[in-house]
Amino acid sequence: MTKASGVVALLTDYGLQDAYAGTMKGAILSVNPSARIVDLTHDIPPQDVREGSRVLAAALPYFPAGTVFVAVVDPGVGTDRAIVGVDIGRHVFLAPDNGFLGFLQDDVRRIIRIAESRYFLKPLSRTFHGRDIFAPVAGHLSRGADLGRFGPSVKTMKSLSHAKPRVLRNVVEGEVVSIDRFGNLITNIPGTLVPGKVRITVGRRTLTGLSRSYAEAPEGRLLALVGSTGHLEISVNRGSAHKTAGVRRGDRVLVTRSRR
Amino acid sequence: MTKASGVVALLTDYGLQDAYAGTMKGAILSVNPSARIVDLTHDIPPQDVREGSRVLAAALPYFPAGTVFVAVVDPGVGTDRAIVGVDIGRHVFLAPDNGFLGFLQDDVRRIIRIAESRYFLKPLSRTFHGRDIFAPVAGHLSRGADLGRFGPSVKTMKSLSHAKPRVLRNVVEGEVVSIDRFGNLITNIPGTLVPGKVRITVGRRTLTGLSRSYAEAPEGRLLALVGSTGHLEISVNRGSAHKTAGVRRGDRVLVTRSRR
Amino acid sequence: MTKASGVVALLTDYGLQDAYAGTMKGAILSVNPSARIVDLTHDIPPQDVREGSRVLAAALPYFPAGTVFVAVVDPGVGTDRAIVGVDIGRHVFLAPDNGFLGFLQDDVRRIIRIAESRYFLKPLSRTFHGRDIFAPVAGHLSRGADLGRFGPSVKTMKSLSHAKPRVLRNVVEGEVVSIDRFGNLITNIPGTLVPGKVRITVGRRTLTGLSRSYAEAPEGRLLALVGSTGHLEISVNRGSAHKTAGVRRGDRVLVTRSRR
Numbered sequence: 001m002t003k004a005s006g007v008v009a010l011l012t013d014y015g016l017q018d019a020y021a022g023t024m025k026g027a028i029l030s031v032n033p034s035a036r037i038v039d040l041t042h043d044i045p046p047q048d049v050r051e052g053s054r055v056l057a058a059a060l061p062y063f064p065a066g067t068v069f070v071a072v073v074d075p076g077v078g079t080d081r082a083i084v085g086v087d088i089g090r091h092v093f094l095a096p097d098n099g100f101l102g103f104l105q106d107d108v109r110r111i112i113r114i115a116e117s118r119y120f121l122k123p124l125s126r127t128f129h130g131r132d133i134f135a136p137v138a139g140h141l142s143r144g145a146d147l148g149r150f151g152p153s154v155k156t157m158k159s160l161s162h163a164k165p166r167v168l169r170n171v172v173e174g175e176v177v178s179i180d181r182f183g184n185l186i187t188n189i190p191g192t193l194v195p196g197k198v199r200i201t202v203g204r205r206t207l208t209g210l211s212r213s214y215a216e217a218p219e220g221r222l223l224a225l226v227g228s229t230g231h232l233e234i235s236v237n238r239g240s241a242h243k244t245a246g247v248r249r250g251d252r253v254l255v256t257r258s259r260r
Numbered sequence: 261m262t263k264a265s266g267v268v269a270l271l272t273d274y275g276l277q278d279a280y281a282g283t284m285k286g287a288i289l290s291v292n293p294s295a296r297i298v299d300l301t302h303d304i305p306p307q308d309v310r311e312g313s314r315v316l317a318a319a320l321p322y323f324p325a326g327t328v329f330v331a332v333v334d335p336g337v338g339t340d341r342a343i344v345g346v347d348i349g350r351h352v353f354l355a356p357d358n359g360f361l362g363f364l365q366d367d368v369r370r371i372i373r374i375a376e377s378r379y380f381l382k383p384l385s386r387t388f389h390g391r392d393i394f395a396p397v398a399g400h401l402s403r404g405a406d407l408g409r410f411g412p413s414v415k416t417m418k419s420l421s422h423a424k425p426r427v428l429r430n431v432v433e434g435e436v437v438s439i440d441r442f443g444n445l446i447t448n449i450p451g452t453l454v455p456g457k458v459r460i461t462v463g464r465r466t467l468t469g470l471s472r473s474y475a476e477a478p479e480g481r482l483l484a485l486v487g488s489t490g491h492l493e494i495s496v497n498r499g500s501a502h503k504t505a506g507v508r509r510g511d512r513v514l515v516t517r518s519r520r
Numbered sequence: 521m522t523k524a525s526g527v528v529a530l531l532t533d534y535g536l537q538d539a540y541a542g543t544m545k546g547a548i549l550s551v552n553p554s555a556r557i558v559d560l561t562h563d564i565p566p567q568d569v570r571e572g573s574r575v576l577a578a579a580l581p582y583f584p585a586g587t588v589f590v591a592v593v594d595p596g597v598g599t600d601r602a603i604v605g606v607d608i609g610r611h612v613f614l615a616p617d618n619g620f621l622g623f624l625q626d627d628v629r630r631i632i633r634i635a636e637s638r639y640f641l642k643p644l645s646r647t648f649h650g651r652d653i654f655a656p657v658a659g660h661l662s663r664g665a666d667l668g669r670f671g672p673s674v675k676t677m678k679s680l681s682h683a684k685p686r687v688l689r690n691v692v693e694g695e696v697v698s699i700d701r702f703g704n705l706i707t708n709i710p711g712t713l714v715p716g717k718v719r720i721t722v723g724r725r726t727l728t729g730l731s732r733s734y735a736e737a738p739e740g741r742l743l744a745l746v747g748s749t750g751h752l753e754i755s756v757n758r759g760s761a762h763k764t765a766g767v768r769r770g771d772r773v774l775v776t777r778s779r780r
């Protein structure tokens with residue numbers, strides 16, 4: 001990796017209600033007292049590797065070169081699943097080998113199976129590798145340790161099948177992949193596939209055209225726009241599209257090129 | 261502003277459930293790796309400029325000189341609303357020009373309309389200026405950049421009408437402006453307007469006298485005291501005044517000078 | 521204490537919905553701009569000194585030497601309760617004298633009653649000592665100030681009675697002390713008291729044997745394992761034991777040595 005910046009960004013499903021995330025931070029600082037720890041989020045829905053992966057991919061471009069990303073969404077903890085360290089040059093990542101980092105694809109320069117147990121905390125728990133493995137290794141990486149110190153090189157890692165929109169003649173079919181705190185429906189349809197003259201159907205609701213901002217629609221009315229991750233989003237000006245449209249994650253979204 | 265301390269304090273309505281706040285932090289660190297980022301809160305109710313403003317005003321005195329405050333409660337994002345940088349000498353603030361910073365009033369030395377787009381991230385989103393405009397500009401300010409680099413001076417900015425208590429002969433009439441996590445009812449009545457011998461009415465409940473601490477009232481009983489922001493608060497010792505009194509934000513509070 | 525590391529770890533019941541925790545951080549940074557502030561958690565249930573104490577005890581070993589721990593779970597704020605500073609050599613702690621730090625027991629080298637008011641913020645609130653007393657004192661301690669500067673030595677502090685498991689011939693009787701975000705039931709039964717061949721009863725449910733990881737049981741099935749704090753936990757692979765078993769905090773847990 002590029003020279004370590006000292007920044008360690010954390011993404012987990014631990015939540016903030018318990019002290020799991022806080023304890024990981026103590027364990028990182030125990031190795032690198034100068035680490036600059038940033039919470040990306042700890043509210044990934046429990047065990048939702050796909051959502052965690054989507055969130056990390058969207059946030060990635062905004063972090064300084066030399067950031068260590070620690071992604072712990074780990075339903076397989078305590079089984080024989082591996083932990084991988086992945087170097088893309090600009091950044092290094094630690095995650096369970098469960099497909100989480102598959103989205104990095106062609107940017108990957110090196111994959112290490114994290115196996116050098118002398119860097120792990122003792123006693124090593126079976127349920128909290130975030131504290132006992134990920135944290136100390138991240139601490140070392142953030143001080144500039146080379147990833148290769150932590151285990152053998154491996155050729156591949158698991159990947160996930162992310163639902164991709166289907167593109168037909170006049171129609172793009174995708175789905176709602178996430179609903180944010182505001183009730184905005186975030187789809188997997190890239191903005192580049194959505195023309196200006198368009199009809200969008202989600203649930204029982206249909207809307208026409210793309211807006212440029214939330215405030216372009218009257219309060220309470222559904223609107224569609226290209227959101228901050230570059231994907232189509234359905235929102236309600238000063239309201240919640242999730243509540244207004246009664247739509248849930250996984251629901252289908254149709255984008256039809258409109259003649260009117 | 262006084263010499264930048266490196267501290268950047270964030271206040272938004274983004275919540276912590278999504279990675280919006282975390283991504284802003286990455287964007288700040290990308291400009292200033294030494295920035296010391298503090299979350300004031302990300303749980304301002306969506307679009308509630310008035311509440312965000314009240315929270316910031318209360319927290320302000322407790323931050324070191326040279327702090328950069330970033331306040332993103334921004335229902336107008338993507339419209340032609342301006343973003344202002346406001347210098348009060350001791351601190352500098354970034355917020356949408358929607359009245360948020362109006363409470364600074366006479367302390368304001370300089371207002372800049374943030375317009376120098378070469379400091380903004382590209383591509384510039386229409387919905388996430390927290391990441392694309394506020395964060396990089398805050399990063400620069402926290403390294404000591406002069407506010408004037410980011411746009412032209414302007415003479416005024418919008419202000420909000422904060423509900424002020426009405427003072428009549430024997431009576432002060434105010435309202436519940438906020439309800440905190442504990443269910444404490446925070447009013448807009450300054451403690452200086454509340455004499456010791458007093459009758460306080462809120463909702464259907466009446467209580468007499470001011471307490472000096474939560475524990476002065478029996479458990480479960482409503483009590484009134486001057487809270488940590490210097491305003492009258494209604495609480496319940498080891499309980500929730502909100503639940504006990506069935507009172508909501510905006511409900512009227514009457515303080516009557518008592519003869520008994 | 522060992523040389524201060526600059527790390528200040530916070531544990532409160534303030535929640536993150538309000539700006540109380542954020543304001544404490546500003547107050548700490550006002551005294552020590554280089555303090556490295558870590559949130560252990562702010563979601564201790566309101567006034568739950570026992571749970572806060574349990575969480576702190578579990579997290580403690582994972583923080584670097586020279587950490588200042590600030591624990592504000594303080595139902596007695598504003599009464600004549602004392603605030604204690606406790607030095608165990610490796611770390612120093614600040615907490616209300618309400619039993620919170622009693623678990624430190626024999627590790628305690630020195631107890632100071634925090635009383636030097638020239639270090640407190642003015643005006644001193646009656647309800648927010650986290651900001652006005654704990655924060656500035658923690659700021660000074662994190663810069664290396666000796667604990668003795670902040671008040672007189674005292675011989676003792678209050679302690680709590682933590683529910684301890686009862687050990688009978690073939691049976692260990694304990695209880696559920698906490699339920700985490702995942703619905704895992706955390707008990708007060710040390711893993712050392714749980715043999716491999718064992719029958720565990722909680723609520724109306726009985727399960728046999730200890731698992732080594734969450735994934736050893738079929739999805740949806742209750743399992744028992746020794747968790748990350750070294751105590752018996754009841755979990756559900758990819759689910760919530762709390763929901764599945766209908767068990768609540770305080771419910772009894774029986775561990776019976778099994779012959780089958």
